[in-house]
Amino acid sequence: MENTEFLLEMRGIDKVFPGTHALDHVDFNLRKGEIHALIGQNGSGKSTLMNILSGGLRMDAGQILRNGQEVNLRSPLSALEHGIAMIHQELKLFPELTVAENLYFGRFPRKGGFIDWERLYEMADENMQTVSRSIRGRQRVGELSVAEQQMVEIVRAVTKNTEVVIMDEPTASLTDEETQTLFRMVQKIKETGVSIIFISHRLDEVIRISDRVTVLRDGVLIGCLEKAEIRDKDQLVNMMIRVRPSATLKEDDKEIGPVVLKTQNLCYKNRLKNLNLSLYQGEVLGIAGLVGAGRTELLKTIFGVYTPTDGEIVVGEKVYRKLGIRQAVKLGIAYMPEDRKGEGLLLKMSVADNEIYAGLEFYCRGGLLNTKRQRQTVEEMGRQLRLKAGSVRDQAGSLSGGNQQKIVIAKWLIAQSSIILMDEPTRGIDVGAKGEIYNLVRQLAREGKSVIFVSSELEEIQTVSDRILVMREGEITKELPMNSTVEEMMRYAV
Numbered sequence: 363m364e365n366t367e368f369l370l371e372m373r374g375i376d377k378v379f380p381g382t383h384a385l386d387h388v389d390f391n392l393r394k395g396e397i398h399a400l401i402g403q404n405g406s407g408k409s410t411l412m413n414i415l416s417g418g419l420r421m422d423a424g425q426i427l428r429n430g431q432e433v434n435l436r437s438p439l440s441a442l443e444h445g446i447a448m449i450h451q452e453l454k455l456f457p458e459l460t461v462a463e464n465l466y467f468g469r470f471p472r473k474g475g476f477i478d479w480e481r482l483y484e485m486a487d488e489n490m491q492t493v494s495r496s497i498r499g500r501q502r503v504g505e506l507s508v509a510e511q512q513m514v515e516i517v518r519a520v521t522k523n524t525e526v527v528i529m530d531e532p533t534a535s536l537t538d539e540e541t542q543t544l545f546r547m548v549q550k551i552k553e554t555g556v557s558i559i560f561i562s563h564r565l566d567e568v569i570r571i572s573d574r575v576t577v578l579r580d581g582v583l584i585g586c587l588e589k590a591e592i593r594d595k596d597q598l599v600n601m602m603i604r605v606r607p608s609a610t611l612k613e614d615d616k617e618i619g620p621v622v623l624k625t626q627n628l629c630y631k632n633r634l635k636n637l638n639l640s641l642y643q644g645e646v647l648g649i650a651g652l653v654g655a656g657r658t659e660l661l662k663t664i665f666g667v668y669t670p671t672d673g674e675i676v677v678g679e680k681v682y683r684k685l686g687i688r689q690a691v692k693l694g695i696a697y698m699p700e701d702r703k704g705e706g707l708l709l710k711m712s713v714a715d716n717e718i719y720a721g722l723e724f725y726c727r728g729g730l731l732n733t734k735r736q737r738q739t740v741e742e743m744g745r746q747l748r749l750k751a752g753s754v755r756d757q758a759g760s761l762s763g764g765n766q767q768k769i770v771i772a773k774w775l776i777a778q779s780s781i782i783l784m785d786e787p788t789r790g791i792d793v794g795a796k797g798e799i800y801n802l803v804r805q806l807a808r809e810g811k812s813v814i815f816v817s818s819e820l821e822e823i824q825t826v827s828d829r830i831l832v833m834r835e836g837e838i839t840k841e842l843p844m845n846s847t848v849e850e851m852m853r854y855a856v
């Protein structure tokens with residue numbers, strides 16, 4: 363006889379992606395009517411585990427049981443049929459439709475073969491009133507706040523007879539007041555017997571709202587704590603991080619030059635809040651933080667992808683209210699995006715063409731491309747970066763992730779960039795290639811170039827940075843020296 367103490371059990375869940383063991387025989391369980399938090403650093407396996415539970419991914423091994431009976435969750439629709447719904451950070455609502463239409467899309471009440479609009483709005487009002495008296499069925503969803511849209515999404519899931527609601531970073535875009543409103547709603551939903559899996563990096567919120575907390579690290583289950591067993595935030599931080607000896611790539615006695623870039627009270631919508639930083643010549647400035655901290659928004663605002671809503675960017679001696687991408691490039695600023703395949707490279711073009719196009723003006727005379735000089739430069743850069751390609755005429759998309767990243771670096775070096783913004787530069791590449799990227803970053807600093815290095819892997823920040831800034835919710839929460847520990851960074855990131 364199966365133990366049915368749990369509404370839901372995941373046993374020995376295993377999932378392997380090319381080069382990554384995302385989940386290593388992980389166990390997870392859920393009681394009826396509880397709020398169970400799932401936490402871990404970026405890349406710990408949280409999203410993979412929940413995508414399996416919600417039918418978005420197939421596991422390689424393991425079992426999922428509902429009320430003691432094994433179930434096969436082949437798709438999100440299959441998961442819904444078993445009472446499991448996932449509410450993603452990016453809400454899936456139709457902003458031009460009403461609250462009622464969003465709640466019951468595809469299952470409208472009918473009368474005489476036609477939609478019964480009056481009944482539809484009555485049903486919507488009745489269900490929304492259980493969590494909020496201010497949201498009415500006839501309101502257009504696009505006119506609601508983000509928190510109110512979250513409520514609509516949750517109520518939509520509950521109206522489908524959902525017993526398990528997975529909430530992925532539900533407070534990431536909410537104000538403190540909106541967060542409190544959402545928590546009151548979550549408690550009301552819990553009282554109806556619905557179970558909630560709460561994924562969040564905000565540990566104070568986790569401790570406050572959760573009945574239990576499960577911690578993952580590097581795809582492995584570290585532990586599950588009852589509410590009474592949780593002492594404080596530091597206890598959870600210590601469970602989340604992996605402590606490793608720091609690599610010795612940094613030079614303690616290296617001389618740092620003058621300030622080459624500053625931001626003064628920089629704001630971008632609600633993602634950056636009066637942010638001030640300085641970048642010095644010849645330094646690697648590491649920026650640590652978790653998902654939603656604003657790190658990518660910072661780099662894109664400096665590079666001109668986003669237009670600041672307030673504040674200034676200072677490059678050398680000149681002050682700018684905003685920068686365009688072309689202007690940023692002329693000022694010697696380079697940007698290596700997290701999505702190198704979608705934003706950093708032209709995958710169907712050759713290695714040579716990818717490397718040269720950002721600095722094309724240096725290889726043209728009279729409107730003609732000096733192909734001999736181009737080839738020499740590309741080949742020399744390939745030797746310097748140890749690029750592994752059969753030929754510079756090979757398509758960039760045919761190379762490994764690590765070598766693709768080297769192409770992006772080469773592109774900006776050829777363009778004579780002196781300030782390099784790196785967003786997750788080692789994402790998706792193997793361990794050996796990571797080491798090569800670390801050495802390249804340190805070499806750039808030794809040559810007098812300035813690097814802002816953003817990474818979700820705090821050990822990387824520790825390895826390559828001369829100085830560390832920790833971000834949380836669009837603000838810098840702490841500046842730390844090069845010898846800071848992962849624990850210290852994590853403490854100010856959550």
